[in-house]
Amino acid sequence: MTGSTQVRGPDLERARAIAGSVPDPELPMLTLDDLGILRDVSVADGVVEVGLTPTYLGCPALAEMRRDVVDRLGAAGFAQVRVRTVLAPPWSSDDITPAGRRKLAAAGIAPPGPAPRRTGPVPLSLGPSRRLVQCPQCGSDTSTQTAAFSATACKALYRCQACAEPFEYVKEI
Amino acid sequence: MGFDNAYEAITEEVDDHRWAFGTGFADPLLGVDEAVPPGVTGSDLGEYCQMLGDDALVCSHRLQEWLTRAPELEEETALANVALDLLGQARLLLSRAGQVDGTGRSEDDFAYWRGPEEFRNVCLVEVADDDFAALVVRLLMFSAWRLALFERLRGSRDAVLAAVAAKGVSELTYHRDYAAQWVVRLGDGTDFSRARTAAALAEVTAVSGELFASTDLEWRLADAGVAAEVSAVRDEIVSVLQAVTEQAGLEPVELDFDGVPSGRLGVHGPALNAILEELQSVARAHHGATW
Numbered sequence: 001m002t003g004s005t006q007v008r009g010p011d012l013e014r015a016r017a018i019a020g021s022v023p024d025p026e027l028p029m030l031t032l033d034d035l036g037i038l039r040d041v042s043v044a045d046g047v048v049e050v051g052l053t054p055t056y057l058g059c060p061a062l063a064e065m066r067r068d069v070v071d072r073l074g075a076a077g078f079a080q081v082r083v084r085t086v087l088a089p090p091w092s093s094d095d096i097t098p099a100g101r102r103k104l105a106a107a108g109i110a111p112p113g114p115a116p117r118r119t120g121p122v123p124l125s126l127g128p129s130r131r132l133v134q135c136p137q138c139g140s141d142t143s144t145q146t147a148a149f150s151a152t153a154c155k156a157l158y159r160c161q162a163c164a165e166p167f168e169y170v171k172e173i
Numbered sequence: 174m175g176f177d178n179a180y181e182a183i184t185e186e187v188d189d190h191r192w193a194f195g196t197g198f199a200d201p202l203l204g205v206d207e208a209v210p211p212g213v214t215g216s217d218l219g220e221y222c223q224m225l226g227d228d229a230l231v232c233s234h235r236l237q238e239w240l241t242r243a244p245e246l247e248e249e250t251a252l253a254n255v256a257l258d259l260l261g262q263a264r265l266l267l268s269r270a271g272q273v274d275g276t277g278r279s280e281d282d283f284a285y286w287r288g289p290e291e292f293r294n295v296c297l298v299e300v301a302d303d304d305f306a307a308l309v310v311r312l313l314m315f316s317a318w319r320l321a322l323f324e325r326l327r328g329s330r331d332a333v334l335a336a337v338a339a340k341g342v343s344e345l346t347y348h349r350d351y352a353a354q355w356v357v358r359l360g361d362g363t364d365f366s367r368a369r370t371a372a373a374l375a376e377v378t379a380v381s382g383e384l385f386a387s388t389d390l391e392w393r394l395a396d397a398g399v400a401a402e403v404s405a406v407r408d409e410i411v412s413v414l415q416a417v418t419e420q421a422g423l424e425p426v427e428l429d430f431d432g433v434p435s436g437r438l439g440v441h442g443p444a445l446n447a448i449l450e451e452l453q454s455v456a457r458a459h460h461g462a463t464w
Contacts, residue, residue, distance in 0.1 A: 054261075057337065057340050057341065058259070060257075066203075083204070085203050086205075087333065087337065090340040125354075126353055126357055126417065126420050148251065153257060
């Protein structure tokens with residue numbers, strides 16, 4: 001952007017902190033920062049530009065996130081806010097921060113294990129998933145999957161063998 | 174801002190919009206660079222995006238028809254998740270099509286205001302299944318084929334196609350696994366479920382010839398490094414189906430590699446009309462309505 005004035009310092013830091021602290025609409029115990037979907041924030045010529053990436057392409061909550069970011073920055077005195085979609089690189093569950101993982105577990109949702117990293121043909125998986133998922137209630141890792149899909153795209157359902165509690169697990173992707 | 178639990182977060186007194194997801198969500202490509210790669214026409218790229226977008230839109234619609242009708246709640250949730258992923262892919266691809274083809278059409282214009290001859294999906298995805306075995310066999314064929322194409326499209330010279338493909342690969346991976354695992358369970362199940370699954374495999378492979386036949390446009394765009402060439406994915410589909418049928422104890426299937434393009438050229442069966450009648454009825458009855 002030639003000719004524009006990029007702002008660094010307190011205004012940029014404040015804008016970044018406000019955008020990052022917006023709660024996720026579907027997992028409101030996590031912020032956009034915790035979830036790792038806030039890609040970049042810049043301030044130039046009085047306009048705050050915020051880059052968000054979708055967790056899944058069909059994520060229906062992206063519009064709400066956009067509006068919340070604009071509203072919260074507006075309430076903090078940033079009158080002009082532009083939100084844009086960032087598609088590459090795609091979001092991965094590895095982008096959930098350590099703080100985000102702690103908050104998930106505290107809310108009874110098991111955080112994801114490391115996502116598969118591969119190039120070339122994707123191997124076919126014909127057996128049951130062999131994840132070792134730790135129960136967020138009692139800490140036992142003797143859980144079994146009860147359903148590979150659940151109420152939101154990002155979670156599967158598990159049940160703990162030790163304490164018998166059912167719980168959700170954020171899938172690695 | 175952090176919260177000790179979800180209830181504290183949702184009762185916090187701010188005017189956030191958390192309760193009506195999916196309403197008023199326009200322009201999934203907001204702020205994404207619109208540039209068309211050099212050496213490629215916008216109309217070619219737009220039509221190719223329509224092909225991939227229509228596959229996803231039509232398949233998603235057929236999956237949605239199973240909601241409230243699936244054999245178990247878990248399967249209904251699974252099919253809804255797969256349908257939502259595909260709808261997300263369709264939204265970006267159709268938005269991209271309207272962005273580059275010079276018409277400025279929106280995703281809704283493509284979904285609601287085209288006739289069946291303007292749809293570019295392969296006929297495989299438009300046929301309705303009244304049998305769960307037939308559904309998972311069709312989903313296996315479609316997701317294995319689409320995954321193989323998307324793996325290659327990650328390297329497309331069109332940045333939007335490449336990004337959608339990179340994201341789509343991780344989604345299609347679990348779609349294919351879901352369908353494949355069901356085909357194994359049904360094939361390796363009772364005599365009844367095995368017979369149904371074998372019949373479904375025969376039916377789906379008989380109409381899959383067009384999946385491996387390129388239109389001139391696809392050749393052109395593949396040469397330009399933008400599209401994935403469909404004949405290149407034959408071996409991968411053969412090996413996926415071989416692994417699944419072997420594990421399921423089913424007879425190996427023969428794929429038809431001598432087919433010609435049909436749906437890609439707008440030539441569809443009557444099944445697509447039935448889909449569009451329902452899909453487009455509300456938009457066409459209330460011209461100009463938004464949601």
